[in-house]
Amino acid sequence: MNNLGANYERISEVLRKISNENLLPYQRRTPKLKDLELISLAL
Known part of the structure; x- marks a missing residue:
């Protein structure tokens, strides 16, 4: 984990492809x- 920002962007991109929901329905x-x-x- 040399570059937290780069790792975050990569993981976030993959998760956005997998899931369309950004938030739980009720908070x-x-x-x-x-x-x-x-x-x-967190990953």
């Missing part, structure tokens, strides 16, 4: 990150 608070953004950052 009480407005999240700071979309679900796919959070997953790609």
Whole structure:
């Protein structure tokens, strides 16, 4: 993980191809990150 930004972009691109949904249908608070953004950052 030399370049966090580059890794994030690559993983995020793949996840966007797999899933069309960015957020869960119902959330009480407005999240700071979309679900796919959070997953790609965690990976």
